[in-house]
Amino acid sequence: MHNNNLKDEVIRISGASPIKCMKCGKCSATCPSFNDMEIAPHMFVDMVVKGRIEELMASNATAHCLSCFACVERCPRGVEPANIIEAIRVIKLRKSGSVQLTPAQIASVIDTEIPQQALVSAFRKFRK
Ligand code: SF4
Ligand code: SF4
Structure with missing residues (x-):
């Protein structure tokens, strides 16, 4: 399901530019959690572009991302996938109403x- 409000929120919180992604897959190739994530970095970048934020929130990607920033280092387009997944975490926590x-x-x-x-x-x- 497309959700442009959530998409805007992810982009605002992350400061990332998913639209610049050229789908080279280098972020996923370098990700140490690739085998554990239901949605790999290059995939979640594309899902943000398409506004598929709720699917991303429901996946285990937020739990398995190590925030190692290898994907940020490797990306030739400055997309910053790690910041996107961190924004998803922030939104999930805010929606849960919990104080971490x-x-x-x-x-x-x-x-x-x-x-x-x-x-x-x-x-x-x-x-x-
Ligand atoms: S920050 Fe997360 S998504 Fe990026 S390479 Fe590390 S584990 Fe993978
Ligand atoms: S490395 Fe960057 S440009 Fe390549 S797929 Fe990942 S986010 Fe897109």
């Missing part, structure tokens, strides 16, 4: 080993 992280919880979980990117990502999901 509160500022008060941060201090107790902070660890010098935690990648800075993980903390930034967690805050992006936080809603008051």
Whole structure:
């Protein structure tokens, strides 16, 4: 099912440009989770272009993406598939109404080993 509102939301949150995809498949070829994802990176980029966001949200792609950014590094067109899947995660969390992280919880979980990117990502999901 096409959902242009959700499509616009994915593009706005991700800052990605799925329309620039030339379907070369390099993102999927480099993805370490390719075998586990029901929808591979090059496929979910195409699904966003087509507005098939609800199918993407229902898939296991968000759970299996490691946010390793290999697809972003490899993409010759600057599409940033990882940011798209992260936007799908954010939308799913917001729709569920759950609060993933509160500022008060941060201090107790902070660890010098935690990648800075993980903390930034967690805050992006936080809603008051
Ligand atoms: S960020 Fe996700 S989709 Fe991209 S290569 Fe890594 S695991 Fe695959
Ligand atoms: S690497 Fe980039 S251009 Fe190639 S299929 Fe993936 S998103 Fe599209």
